[in-house]
Amino acid sequence: MPEVLLKAADVSVVRGGRTVLTRVSLEVAAGSITAILGPNGAGKSTLLRAAAGLLPYSGRVELLGHDSETLEARERARQLAFVPQRSQLSARMTSAAVVAQGRYPHRGGLGRLTASDHAAVERAMERVQVQELAERLFPELSYGEQRRVLLARALATEARVLLLDEPTASLDIPHVLSLRGTLRSLADDGHAIAVVLHDLEDARRCTDHALLLDRGEAIANGTTDEVITAEHVARVYGVTLIENDALGFRLEDGR
Amino acid sequence: MTAARVYVLLLVLLLATAAAALLFGHADVADESVRDAVLSLRGYRLCAAMLTGASLAVAGVVVQGLFRNPLASPSILGTTAGAAFGGQAAMMLYQLVLVGVLPTTVLPQMFLPVGCLLGALLALSILLAIARTHGDLVLLLLTGFILSSLFLGLGNFLMSMAQEKWELGRAMVAFVLGGLSGTGADQVWMALPLATFGIVAGFFWGRPLDVLASGEEEAASLGVDVPAVRRWSIVWTATLTGAAVSLGGNVGFVGLIVPHALRAILGVEHRRLIPAAALGGAWFVLLCDVAARTIPARTEVPLGVITGLVGAPLFLTVLLRTWRGGDGA
Numbered sequence: 001m002p003e004v005l006l007k008a009a010d011v012s013v014v015r016g017g018r019t020v021l022t023r024v025s026l027e028v029a030a031g032s033i034t035a036i037l038g039p040n041g042a043g044k045s046t047l048l049r050a051a052a053g054l055l056p057y058s059g060r061v062e063l064l065g066h067d068s069e070t071l072e073a074r075e076r077a078r079q080l081a082f083v084p085q086r087s088q089l090s091a092r093m094t095s096a097a098v099v100a101q102g103r104y105p106h107r108g109g110l111g112r113l114t115a116s117d118h119a120a121v122e123r124a125m126e127r128v129q130v131q132e133l134a135e136r137l138f139p140e141l142s143y144g145e146q147r148r149v150l151l152a153r154a155l156a157t158e159a160r161v162l163l164l165d166e167p168t169a170s171l172d173i174p175h176v177l178s179l180r181g182t183l184r185s186l187a188d189d190g191h192a193i194a195v196v197l198h199d200l201e202d203a204r205r206c207t208d209h210a211l212l213l214d215r216g217e218a219i220a221n222g223t224t225d226e227v228i229t230a231e232h233v234a235r236v237y238g239v240t241l242i243e244n245d246a247l248g249f250r251l252e253d254g255r
Numbered sequence: 256m257t258a259a260r261v262y263v264l265l266l267v268l269l270l271a272t273a274a275a276a277l278l279f280g281h282a283d284v285a286d287e288s289v290r291d292a293v294l295s296l297r298g299y300r301l302c303a304a305m306l307t308g309a310s311l312a313v314a315g316v317v318v319q320g321l322f323r324n325p326l327a328s329p330s331i332l333g334t335t336a337g338a339a340f341g342g343q344a345a346m347m348l349y350q351l352v353l354v355g356v357l358p359t360t361v362l363p364q365m366f367l368p369v370g371c372l373l374g375a376l377l378a379l380s381i382l383l384a385i386a387r388t389h390g391d392l393v394l395l396l397l398t399g400f401i402l403s404s405l406f407l408g409l410g411n412f413l414m415s416m417a418q419e420k421w422e423l424g425r426a427m428v429a430f431v432l433g434g435l436s437g438t439g440a441d442q443v444w445m446a447l448p449l450a451t452f453g454i455v456a457g458f459f460w461g462r463p464l465d466v467l468a469s470g471e472e473e474a475a476s477l478g479v480d481v482p483a484v485r486r487w488s489i490v491w492t493a494t495l496t497g498a499a500v501s502l503g504g505n506v507g508f509v510g511l512i513v514p515h516a517l518r519a520i521l522g523v524e525h526r527r528l529i530p531a532a533a534l535g536g537a538w539f540v541l542l543c544d545v546a547a548r549t550i551p552a553r554t555e556v557p558l559g560v561i562t563g564l565v566g567a568p569l570f571l572t573v574l575l576r577t578w579r580g581g582d583g584a
Contacts, residue, residue, distance in 0.1 A: 054472055077478030088470030091323070091523045101466050105478035109462040157477070 002029040005192035006080070006161045008051050011059035013043070013216075020046050021216045023059065028161065028192040028209075033183055035203040035224060036196045038213035039237055044196040045085075047213065048163050051194070052082040063161065077105035080161040081154035085169060087146060089138055095149045096134040099125055102156025124155035128182060144175045151182070162186065164195045168202055177251050180206040200228050212236060256520055258527045265534035269305070272541050276301045280548060296439075303438040303446070304544040304558075305537035307503040308513075310450045311335075312536025314495035315510025316528050317457045318379075320464035321488040322386070322395060325518070326574060328510035329496045330566075332395070333402025334378045335507065338493075338500035340406040341374015342367050343413045343427050350423045364441040367430075368449055372497030378402050379489045433504025433559040435544055446498040453495035454533050460487060461525030468523065506540065506559045508566020513539055515573055 006028040013021040021043040028034045036044045050057040053068050053076055061068040063079050071079070081102070089098065102124065103117040113121075125131045128148045133141060138149060147167065154162055167183075168176045183206060187193055197203045203210055203224055210227035212220040214236045220227045230241040278284060282293045315328040322332075329335045345366040353366075382402060386395045410431060418424040429437065463484045467474045471481045499506065513536045514528060521527045543561040550556050 049472075052476055054475055073475065073480050074478035077476065082473075082476035084473060084476075087473060088323075089468055089473070091468040092518075093465075093468065093523055097465075097524070098469075101469065101477055104462065104466050108478075109460065153477075 002031050004029045005064055006051060006194065007062040008047070009060045009062075011047065011050050011057050011061065013046050013050050013055055013057045015046075015055075019216060021050065021057070024211075024213065024216070024218045025221070026051065026194070026211050028194045030160065030190045030192050031187055032208040033187050033193045033195065033206060035207035035210040035227075036194060036213065037200065037203055037210055037227070038219075041215070042213040042236075043216040044213055045165050046216075047211075048082070048165055048194065048196050052080060052163050054082065074105045074108060077157060077159065079159050080163065081157045081159040083147075083150050083154045083162070083164040083167065085165045085167075086143075087138075087150055092137050092139065094135050095130060095138055095141065095145075095152075096121070096125070098138050098149055099130070099134075099152045099156050102153040105157055105159075120158055121156050124152040127155055127186075128152040129178075144171050147171065147175075147179075151179075155186075160191055162191055162193045164193070166196050166198060169198065174251060176202070181251075200233070204228055258521055258531065261517070261520060261531050262534060265531060265538055269534055269538040269541065272538055272545065273301050273305070276304075276541060276545050279545075299440050299443050300435050300438055300544070301541060302443045303435045303502045304541040306443065306446055306450045307435070307499045307506060308509055308536035308538065308540025309454060309533040310446075310495040310499035310536070311506065311509035312513035312532040312539070313454045313457050313529055314492045314499070315514045315536075316525060316532045317460070317464065317488050317495070318492045318510070319514060320461075320467060320525055321383075321485065321492070323468055323470070324395060325515060326511070326570070327395065327399075328508065328514075329375070329492065329499075330403075330505070330507035330509075331511060331570070332379070332382055332399035333406060334375045334382075334492065334496045335500055335505050336403040336406035336410070337378025338371040338375035338496045339431060339505050340410040340413070341370040341372070341377065341497070342430060342500060343370075343410045343417075344374065345370020346423065346427055346430065347413055347417055350417075350420065364445050367442075368445050368497055368501035370497075371501040372449065372493055374406070375493035375496040375500070376489065378406060379493055383485065383489060430504055432557055433506055434547070434555065434557045435503050436555055438502055442502055446502050449494050449498035449501075453491045453498065454529065456487070456491045457495070458526060458529045460484065460491065461529055464488065464525045465523070503540070503558055507563050508570060509536055509540055509562055511573070512562075512566050512569055515569070 004027045008026040010023040010025060011021060012023055024047055036047060038044050049055045051061055068076060100113060100121050103113060103120060107117060125134060128151050130148050130152050133145055133149060167179055183193055207224050210224040211218060212227050212232055219236055220232050233239060233241040277294060277297050282289055284290050284293055311329060318329060319325055319327045349366045382398055386398045414427050417427050463479045466477050466479050467484055475481050514532055517528055517531045517535055521531055544558055547556045547558050547561050
């Protein structure tokens with residue numbers, strides 16, 4: 001039985017007096033990728049942020065068996081990394097410096113980057129293949145390149161739980177395929193990964209489990225195939241699921 | 256250019272300008288009968304200039320990191336106006352209420368820096384409460400403008416009340432006009448610990464401010480205690496602005512010009528910027544004060560006029576570049 005690294009139980013979120021998430025539960029195990037699905041406004045990103053401790057919530061979130069709320073901010077960041085859809089970073093910082101921010105949970109505000117910090121940054125950049133972007137300024141990168149640098153920053157934290165908010169949104173096909181490959185290899189290395197996705201096809205191709213939300217409530221939870229069914233899709237999206245062969249792609253190098 | 260070279264260059268420029276500020280002026284230091292007095296007066300004045308510049312430049316770096324905006328600076332955001340109002344209120348409180356009541360161990364000179372610090376703290380707290388969550392440049396600048404107007408108005412109101420006491424009114428006018436001509440040992444010794452404390456503290460909070468450049472949510476996800484960074488950055492900025500205003504009055508644009516110039520050379524990392532800003536700010540204000548002393552005029556040109564003449568065009572340039580998306584530093 002794979003170890004459950006992130007466990008959210010009965011999580012509810014109220015924002016601006018409106019309940020946007022109602023008693024939703026989610027488990028993400030080591031070695032697996034879990035999709036959080038649903039139409040716009042379903043509460044997908046809210047659940048991800050609550051699980052990352054970035055929003056006030058009621059209910060319980062456990063991180064590697066510990067109550068997330070009792071963890072100190074840096075301790076939590078060493079165990080869970082969050083990758084936003086788009087960074088607010090506009091400062092003229094190099095990509096290498098952005099990835100090095102991922103070492104903040106380890107060294108805090110004092111002290112210089114140690115050799116092990118540099119090694120972790122190198123490994124993270126290599127894993128996501130952004131070494132060639134190291135000296136380029138982050139705001140001048142393309143959207144896809146920025147996404148890869150942000151993923152490298154998350155990996156530099158060496159956290160075992162990775163939460164990604166719409167990682168494939170607005171990416172072109174090669175980048176989507178490359179990202180899917182990276183996520184799968186990270187899962188194979190024992191990471192527990194949860195991703196917010198819009199595209200059901202994407203979810204089917206790259207995730208093992210799924211949670212389907214609608215208007216802040218969980219509609220279905222299980223393996224991705226169990227969740228993406230004609231019945232659930234009709235109920236949540238109001239459309240008919242047509243099972244046929246979709247277009248297929250693979251990268252030139254066979255990945 | 257490496258950071259070490261920039262620090263050495265700024266230190267050399269600072270020392271050379273300080274030597275010139277000590278040796279040159281209307282009085283002749285070759286005259287033995289006045290030499291000690293002249294050097295002492297000039298010495299305290301140049302110390303005040305350096306402390307004012309270093310404090311304002313580092314306050315600029317910290318507040319720009321806090322608001323993630325290169326256009327933020329204590330004068331633009333109304334913090335110096337808040338500090339000036341706090342100083343005026345402290346002067347008035349002391350002269351009208353506390354003089355004769357307090358024990359002699361409480362020095363009157365203590366009130367001005369403390370008042371300036373509290374005024375700066377009040378202005379920054381209001382600004383943060385209004386503009387933090389939106390992160391909108393226009394809202395930030397307009398709020399700063401409104402706060403400046405508010406605190407200048409309140410300060411003028413206090414001054415009009417103070418006119419009943421001639422000495423107090425005169426002292427308040429001199430304080431608001433700014434400048435370092437009357438600065439003595441007492442003011443320097445009162446501001447020195449505040450400035451030093453603020454600069455050192457700002458340096459040690461540099462790393463979280465670097466991460467905060469990615470926005471509050473991303474910084475929190477990386478383990479930064481964002482409320483603590485926000486709270487303490489306000490305290491350091493208020494401390495530095497309070498120290499500077501208690502010495503030099505309302506000296507504008509230093510916190511904008513110096514960090515902007517240095518960021519172009521050293522990049523955006525706060526721990527590299529803050530020592531350079533301290534040296535660069537000290538040099539810039541000392542240079543402006545030497546100019547204020549030596550420009551031929553019937554009376555001495557106020558320091559704030561010189562920094563304003565340099566700073567205002569540069570602020571407009573940076574503003575236009577930022578608006579066009581050419582400079583996101």
